[in-house]
Amino acid sequence: MAFYAFEMSEKYQVPVLLRLTTRLSHSRSGVEVKPLKNENELKLPEDKRQFVLLPAIARKRYKMLLANQEKFESESETSPFNTYYEGKDKSIGIIACGIAYNYLMENYNDSPCPYPVLKVSQYPLPRKQVEKISSECKQLVILEEGAPMIEEMLKGYLGNCLNIRGRLDGTLPRDGELNPNLVLRALTGKITEMKTVPQIVAARPPKFCNGCGHIDAYNALNEVMKEYGDGHVLADIGCYTLGALPPFNSINSCVDMGASITMAKGAADAGLFPAIAVIGDSTFTHSGMTGLLDAVIENTNMVLMIMDNSTTGMTGGQDSHAVDRLVSICEGLGVNKDHIIRVIPLKKNHEEMVRIIRQEISYNGISVIIPTRECMQTLKRKTKANK
Amino acid sequence: MKKDIILSGVGGQGILSIATVIGYAAIDSGLYMKQAEVHGMSQRGGDVQSHLRISSKEIHSDLIPFGGADIILSIEPMESLRYLPYLSEEGWVITNSTPFDNISNYPDINAVKEEIGKIKKHILIDADDIAKNIGSPMSMNMVMVGAASDFLEIDFEKLEKGIRFIFGSKGEEVVNKNIEALNAGKEFSEKFRNK
Ligand SMILES: Cc1ncc(C[n+]2csc(CCOP(=O)(O)OP(=O)(O)O)c2C)c(N)n1
Ligand code: SF4
Numbered sequence: 001m002a003f004y005a006f007e008m009s010e011k012y013q014v015p016v017l018l019r020l021t022t023r024l025s026h027s028r029s030g031v032e033v034k035p036l037k038n039e040n041e042l043k044l045p046e047d048k049r050q051f052v053l054l055p056a057i058a059r060k061r062y063k064m065l066l067a068n069q070e071k072f073e074s075e076s077e078t079s080p081f082n083t084y085y086e087g088k089d090k091s092i093g094i095i096a097c098g099i100a101y102n103y104l105m106e107n108y109n110d111s112p113c114p115y116p117v118l119k120v121s122q123y124p125l126p127r128k129q130v131e132k133i134s135s136e137c138k139q140l141v142i143l144e145e146g147a148p149m150i151e152e153m154l155k156g157y158l159g160n161c162l163n164i165r166g167r168l169d170g171t172l173p174r175d176g177e178l179n180p181n182l183v184l185r186a187l188t189g190k191i192t193e194m195k196t197v198p199q200i201v202a203a204r205p206p207k208f209c210n211g212c213g214h215i216d217a218y219n220a221l222n223e224v225m226k227e228y229g230d231g232h233v234l235a236d237i238g239c240y241t242l243g244a245l246p247p248f249n250s251i252n253s254c255v256d257m258g259a260s261i262t263m264a265k266g267a268a269d270a271g272l273f274p275a276i277a278v279i280g281d282s283t284f285t286h287s288g289m290t291g292l293l294d295a296v297i298e299n300t301n302m303v304l305m306i307m308d309n310s311t312t313g314m315t316g317g318q319d320s321h322a323v324d325r326l327v328s329i330c331e332g333l334g335v336n337k338d339h340i341i342r343v344i345p346l347k348k349n350h351e352e353m354v355r356i357i358r359q360e361i362s363y364n365g366i367s368v369i370i371p372t373r374e375c376m377q378t379l380k381r382k383t384k385a386n387k
Numbered sequence: 388m389k390k391d392i393i394l395s396g397v398g399g400q401g402i403l404s405i406a407t408v409i410g411y412a413a414i415d416s417g418l419y420m421k422q423a424e425v426h427g428m429s430q431r432g433g434d435v436q437s438h439l440r441i442s443s444k445e446i447h448s449d450l451i452p453f454g455g456a457d458i459i460l461s462i463e464p465m466e467s468l469r470y471l472p473y474l475s476e477e478g479w480v481i482t483n484s485t486p487f488d489n490i491s492n493y494p495d496i497n498a499v500k501e502e503i504g505k506i507k508k509h510i511l512i513d514a515d516d517i518a519k520n521i522g523s524p525m526s527m528n529m530v531m532v533g534a535a536s537d538f539l540e541i542d543f544e545k546l547e548k549g550i551r552f553i554f555g556s557k558g559e560e561v562v563n564k565n566i567e568a569l570n571a572g573k574e575f576s577e578k579f580r581n582k
Contacts, residue, residue: 106448200494206433
């Protein structure tokens with residue numbers, strides 16, 4: 001599909017989005033490999049101002065995009081990824097999108113599906129086929145992973161133009177991942193009998209690895225924050241987000257990469273004291289630096305903790321851009337040297353960390369504390385490789 | 388031929404290697420294969436689950452339907468029970484008996500074994516102990532592959548080749564230990580069933 005998407009992109013000079021849903025992203029299987037496409041020759045675009053998106057040019061380009069819509073639609077109508085299956089029983093017509101088609105067909109492994117099926121994997125919707133299935137069938141069932149986008153589109157705002165079932169009328173759950181059993185129930189009303197989970201089975205939430213430095217950093221932070229209560233620590237995404245779970249319950253937010261710093265700054269501006277931001281080293285260099293610059297310029301009264309484990313732990317230990325650069329980045333952005341403090345998150349340094357966090361909370365301005373100790377996983381890998 | 392296998396355990400125990408060995412052997416045998424993983428946060432000591440489907444016919448769904456699994460292959464006993472809703476009427480639960488106790492409310496292990504004993508078709512195997520006995524505690528997961536090997540309808544040699552594929556870069560000794568673990572698991576599993 002990616003191959004085809006690149007070809008389309010070249011043909012129409014537009015970006016083509018490959019839309020993945022959760023299960024697809026976490027699934028693998030044997031694939032047929034085509035020979036690699038050669039790289040394009042390096043050359044300037046014919047229209048050299050193509051990417052100068054000043055209003056006058058952007059307006060022109062938008063007209064070109066609109067003019068292409070019909071072609072996109074006819075591409076969809078002839079696309080090998082959008083197929084029409086003529087089922088005999090026209091009481092139901094099924095529009096199955098992406099991975100939902102797999103769940104549908106799973107229920108017809110041994111006998112062919114009795115209903116007409118339009119499989120949609122290329123957008124915009126193939127109009128001809130949609131018209132055909134909706135005019136030939138008494139009722140449509142729309143199977144879509146994620147949001148019911150096509151269902152809403154076809155139903156229309158008033159919801160009275162077609163007889164449509166799917167996520168919006170409760171035929172399928174309004175939210176959550178689909179699966180073969182839910183699709184079967186939607187079509188036949190059949191509920192799968194299944195065994196139950198014995199009561200003794202206990203929940204096993206994810207945890208920090210044994211010896212992870214984030215544990216010691218949170219233990220110190222928690223001790224200090226006892227005095228202030230909940231609601232002061234704005235954090236980010238990474239392994240350290242596990243600090244939101246028991247037994248730590250240390251952090252109060254995780255929104256998007258970098259939001260810890262900007263949210264803490266906003267909170268400090270609005271009068272929250274103390275305002276603490278917690279971010280990973282890699283997330284900091286990805287999108288935390290701009291927020292810190294803002295805090296420096298206004299000398300915001302907040303404490304930033306950059307949890308430096310010298311890697312991108314959560315996504316599997318890729319190299320972090322921050323390695324050996326954190327202090328110089330903070331200095332470069334204008335943080336006062338005396339308030340950039342490295343600590344080593346170890347049990348034996350607990351008292352020292354507690355003291356430093358207290359001290360920096362009491363400093364009226366921006367401070368950066370950097371608990372620094374390598375991730376146990378990358379450390380293990382390195383030790384093994386050196387053996 | 389169609390085998391739907393739920394792989395379960397605790398993040399870090401080596402489920403992915405199991406999936407890779409069986410998956411490799413399946414593809415090498417000209418079969419279709421699909422594998423869906425639960426990734427990310429769950430890798431850190433949380434419960435992990437992977438759906439492995441192999442078949443001589445094209446496979447549609449990436450997820451095994453509830454009530455459809457032929458095998459639950461678990462490297463942790465309590466985790467084998469978590470996925471029972473997936474097990475088919477005639478399905479097997481093949482599980483390691485050594486608990487991985489990293490939570491404060493881990494149930495009494497005898498109660499866990501009792502629950503496993505209630506499942507019509509089950510194999511309870513101390514894979515940790517078997518792996519230790521052959522001098523390769525890390526090969527516990529390959530003991531489990533061995534324990535399931537008779538149910539996979541895949542040539543045993545293909546599984547050995549799968550092991551060579553993933554451990555080959557670590558040297559001949561590691562490969563041989565894992566193949567030994569595979570054989571030991573198979574042997575124990577046969578004995579357990581004939582008991
Ligand atoms: C915009 C965006 N890109 C990528 C990701 C995937 N992602 C999740 S956590 C993370 C970085 C984690 O590294 P770090 O901040 O160093 O924390 P650690 O996990 O090492 O504690 C990334 C890239 C994301 N969540 N959002
Ligand atoms: S992977 Fe590294 S950073 Fe993440 S919890 Fe484990 S030791 Fe900590």
